[in-house]
Amino acid sequence: MKLRAGFFDFTGCEGCQLTVLNLEDAFFDLAGLIDVVEFREVLTGGGGPLDVAFVEGSICGPHEEARLKDVRRRSRLLVALGACADTTGVNALARFRDPEDLNGRVYGPGAPPRGGGRPKPVSAVVPVDARVPGCPVDGGEFLQVLQALAVGRAPNLPGHAVCVECKLAELPCVFDRGEVCLGPIVRAGCGARCPEGGDRCRGCRGLVDNPRSTPYYRILEDHGLTEDDVLAEFRLFNLGEGKVR
Amino acid sequence: MADRRVLPEPLWLPATEVEIHRLVRAAMTAYEVVGARERRGRLTMDRLDDPSDLLLSYPPRVHSPKKFLFPNWEKLFRFRLGGRVQLEAEHTAVPRVLFGLHPCDLHAVRILDDCLFDGQADSAYRAKREASILVGVDCEPDDHCFCTSLGTDRVADGFDLFLHRDADRYLVQVGTARGRSFLERFAPAVAARQGAPPLPLQPKKTRKRLARPAEALVGLLEAGYEHPIWTEIGDRCLGCGTCTLLCPSCYCFTVEDRLHLDLEGGERVRAWDSCQFDQFAQLSGGGEARANQADRQRHRFFRKYKYLWERYHRTACVGCGRCSRECLAGIDPVDVLNRLLAEQDEAAPAPAPGREYQPDLAEVVVAEPLGAGVKRLRLRLPRVPAFAPGTFVSVSVFGLGEAPFTIASGPGDDTHVELAVRAAGNLSRALHRLEPGDTVGVRGPFGNGFPVDELAGQDVLLVAGGLGLVILRSLLLAVLSRRREFGRVVLLYGAASPDAFLFRDDLRRWRQDGVIDVRLIVDGSDGGWCGPHGDVTRLLRNLDLDFPRTVAAVSGPADMYRFTNPLLTGLGISPERIFLNLERRMKCGLGKCGKCRINDLCVCEEGPVLRYSQVRHLREAVER
Numbered sequence A: 001m002k003l004r005a006g007f008f009d010f011t012g013c014e015g016c017q018l019t020v021l022n023l024e025d026a027f028f029d030l031a032g033l034i035d036v037v038e039f040r041e042v043l044t045g046g047g048g049p050l051d052v053a054f055v056e057g058s059i060c061g062p063h064e065e066a067r068l069k070d071v072r073r074r075s076r077l078l079v080a081l082g083a084c085a086d087t088t089g090v091n092a093l094a095r096f097r098d099p100e101d102l103n104g105r106v107y108g109p110g111a112p113p114r115g116g117g118r119p120k121p122v123s124a125v126v127p128v129d130a131r132v133p134g135c136p137v138d139g140g141e142f143l144q145v146l147q148a149l150a151v152g153r154a155p156n157l158p159g160h161a162v163c164v165e166c167k168l169a170e171l172p173c174v175f176d177r178g179e180v181c182l183g184p185i186v187r188a189g190c191g192a193r194c195p196e197g198g199d200r201c202r203g204c205r206g207l208v209d210n211p212r213s214t215p216y217y218r219i220l221e222d223h224g225l226t227e228d229d230v231l232a233e234f235r236l237f238n239l240g241e242g243k244v245r
Numbered sequence B: 001m002a003d004r005r006v007l008p009e010p011l012w013l014p015a016t017e018v019e020i021h022r023l024v025r026a027a028m029t030a031y032e033v034v035g036a037r038e039r040r041g042r043l044t045m046d047r048l049d050d051p052s053d054l055l056l057s058y059p060p061r062v063h064s065p066k067k068f069l070f071p072n073w074e075k076l077f078r079f080r081l082g083g084r085v086q087l088e089a090e091h092t093a094v095p096r097v098l099f100g101l102h103p104c105d106l107h108a109v110r111i112l113d114d115c116l117f118d119g120q121a122d123s124a125y126r127a128k129r130e131a132s133i134l135v136g137v138d139c140e141p142d143d144h145c146f147c148t149s150l151g152t153d154r155v156a157d158g159f160d161l162f163l164h165r166d167a168d169r170y171l172v173q174v175g176t177a178r179g180r181s182f183l184e185r186f187a188p189a190v191a192a193r194q195g196a197p198p199l200p201l202q203p204k205k206t207r208k209r210l211a212r213p214a215e216a217l218v219g220l221l222e223a224g225y226e227h228p229i230w231t232e233i234g235d236r237c238l239g240c241g242t243c244t245l246l247c248p249s250c251y252c253f254t255v256e257d258r259l260h261l262d263l264e265g266g267e268r269v270r271a272w273d274s275c276q277f278d279q280f281a282q283l284s285g286g287g288e289a290r291a292n293q294a295d296r297q298r299h300r301f302f303r304k305y306k307y308l309w310e311r312y313h314r315t316a317c318v319g320c321g322r323c324s325r326e327c328l329a330g331i332d333p334v335d336v337l338n339r340l341l342a343e344q345d346e347a348a349p350a351p352a353p354g355r356e357y358q359p360d361l362a363e364v365v366v367a368e369p370l371g372a373g374v375k376r377l378r379l380r381l382p383r384v385p386a387f388a389p390g391t392f393v394s395v396s397v398f399g400l401g402e403a404p405f406t407i408a409s410g411p412g413d414d415t416h417v418e419l420a421v422r423a424a425g426n427l428s429r430a431l432h433r434l435e436p437g438d439t440v441g442v443r444g445p446f447g448n449g450f451p452v453d454e455l456a457g458q459d460v461l462l463v464a465g466g467l468g469l470v471i472l473r474s475l476l477l478a479v480l481s482r483r484r485e486f487g488r489v490v491l492l493y494g495a496a497s498p499d500a501f502l503f504r505d506d507l508r509r510w511r512q513d514g515v516i517d518v519r520l521i522v523d524g525s526d527g528g529w530c531g532p533h534g535d536v537t538r539l540l541r542n543l544d545l546d547f548p549r550t551v552a553a554v555s556g557p558a559d560m561y562r563f564t565n566p567l568l569t570g571l572g573i574s575p576e577r578i579f580l581n582l583e584r585r586m587k588c589g590l591g592k593c594g595k596c597r598i599n600d601l602c603v604c605e606e607g608p609v610l611r612y613s614q615v616r617h618l619r620e621a622v623e624r
Helices: A015-021 A024-033 A061-073 A083-087 A089-096 A099-107 A139-150 A162-168 A213-222 A227-238 B017-027 B103-117 B123-130 B177-186 B215-223 B229-236 B242-246 B293-312 B322-326 B333-347 B426-432 B466-480 B504-513 B536-540 B558-571
Strands: A003-009 A034-039 A050-056 A075-081 A130-132 B006-015 B032-039 B042-047 B074-080 B086-089 B096-101 B132-137 B161-166 B169-176 B253-259 B265-272 B360-371 B374-380 B392-397 B401-406 B416-422 B439-446 B459-465 B489-495 B517-522 B550-555 B578-581 B609-611
Touching: A003 A015, A003 A061, A015 A050, A015 A075, A015 A139, A024 A034, A024 A139, A034 A050, A050 A061, A050 A083, A061 A075, A075 A083, A075 A139, A083 A089, A083 A130, A083 A227, A089 A227, A130 A139, A162 B242, A213 A227, A213 B229, B006 B017, B006 B177, B017 B032, B017 B096, B017 B169, B017 B177, B096 B103, B103 B123, B103 B132, B103 B293, B123 B132, B132 B177, B161 B177, B169 B177, B215 B293, B215 B333, B229 B293, B229 B333, B242 B322, B293 B333, B322 B333, B360 B416, B374 B426, B392 B416, B392 B426, B401 B416, B401 B426, B401 B439, B401 B466, B416 B426, B416 B466, B459 B466, B459 B536, B459 B558, B466 B489, B466 B504, B466 B550, B489 B536, B504 B517, B517 B536, B536 B558, B550 B558, B558 B578
Parallel strands: A003 A034, A003 A050, A050 A075, A075 A130, B032 B096, B096 B132, B132 B161, B459 B489, B459 B550, B489 B517, B550 B578
Antiparallel strands: B006 B169, B032 B042, B074 B086, B074 B265, B161 B169, B253 B265, B360 B374, B360 B439, B374 B416, B392 B401, B392 B439, B578 B609
């Protein structure tokens, strides 16, 4: 019994959909699990009832809200795919700019307003059944979530922090390099890809369920960060979460 | 194949560094060889592709052998769905050499053995353990290591081979028969070499140290379950689990199914879990047994230093320092335990073992002859001694020993006590050689003396023979310090010769002042003595005391008592009111050694001053 699945893009870079399309090795197996009936990047048509809808991007303005509500109405399950959909991701940064000024900077001076409004996470508009966090999503994790839905199991995201995956990969701690890292409070599942590549964790997967904020702030302060620095560090990916609804 | 029996005779074989690398290369033909190596600029414990990658000298911060003996994501079995369910066992373990394990990590393997072989042995672990040859190598502790506090800085067994650096070569210590055949097979030249004498291994030095031996931690934690320190470190803890993941002996795990994407099959795997994670101790009805980080950190400490100690008599911590080295919050077990230990000491200072046997040092202030081979020593103690007349101190001359001496001075002499010492044995002769300014050891005062308060309001009769005056002088000085509270005070004092009277100046003064009635007698004849002759009992004849309200204090040679006791009771002094000095060779002064026991009576605790009524029934009391 295959799932009828659709992919929907809202305000975002479509990188998460691309990640899915890059899973060529798994396509055969995927084809056994789902029938993709709607996917603007690869298919035309659609509009019927769905077992599962994967929604990518943040929700900006009444048009997108209406479209999302339509998708929700005809889908048994709805999954927020990627940081923009899950937590508003980098789109939340728009909140610090005047919308008209931002519109002009992006689309040129005097460009007609797009009427996007403030970007929101999907969960601020409709109920969400499952999430695939990350910017972009991890292909393997997407498959696991999909598989869980196919066998009727609630998908579970790792409850522990990125630190765990960093230690398992035997990576030296980013703090040892004199940089700060959001790894101690951000949800694992990415395999500590950014520290592995020499960067720090910037928190694209959102916070763990129970982040130990107080000890973490103390550690940031010990490393000489001001409150503004701490906020700036969080702002990139973790502004929208739980605050927009 | 897994002959992990320890060799009966230790074997130490010299080998060069080149030979060691050649051994690794040869072993790679039959084994997967794992060791410390650099990979993309960082140190890891990993599979070697090139023997020259192996580092034999590396800092203690790479992963422990747990990574290979008890790996994260270990398949337990495979299952096939599609039709009838089929279960398939996992493949057998890869033959592997873990090359270059530090002593602490070899100790950690033993902890894993304890835990995982206990009860029904964990066969997945056992398979890897048996397929793995363990080769140890020596290390240099860093600032986080505290192996020296747990005795894990050296390792005597638990390895197949151990490489000791010895100047420009290695000494290969062969631990097991398996290690020997491994060496014979892959480094025959080394195996055939003449054995060298074992290296004398010095204990290592670490900057971090526990303030007490590991044995002290069980009781410490037992008493510290509710200590606020757990909340303190809980408030600092990020719950990231780094401490347990990196711990070489932490092995708690979770079991999950990994389903293949085609849903045709999958495997059941176990993955490392951590008591520091949310939901680790989940309860079936909701909630968690250890719901906050304070509970979880406490659990970690209790497990490491108490629970597993109680079970296997080994701490489950090897002092490798990985947890504190990598903890962002700086939670360091040594700091935590030392703080608890320091507070425990403050609350109830634990005496150093043997402390009660360790004397205070006292200075000799006066050392003068008293005549008849007896010397008066006046000692200054470090503090004012509290004692009743009739008690004793134990005096040490270091190197010769310790002996008891009854105190000759009265209480209330500031920090001083006086002794009258007759040169009889080695120790007392050494005391005779002391000069003012010399130091002796003093313990005590010990024992039970005269109940001076009980004597008040009565007539006091003192009967002294020879050196027996010493203890009665102490009583007399106490009585004289509050003379008006007593009735008549009579001292009867017998000596072998006129020279033998001790404390003559005191006797003369007391006589002259008329504060007490002093009557002396000399046993035997001597031309120079114009007083009475005979033993001291003669002086008991013409006493005009009110005997029913008289107390007697008797001190002298054992024979003397046998005559005086019946005479005194005959005069009408009841046995409860006759106090005898029954001093013995009181060795410990603490009621323990048993040397001063008279039947069931312990002289150093209940005496040396005892009522006649207390001892008259004791067969062993020669004085009765």
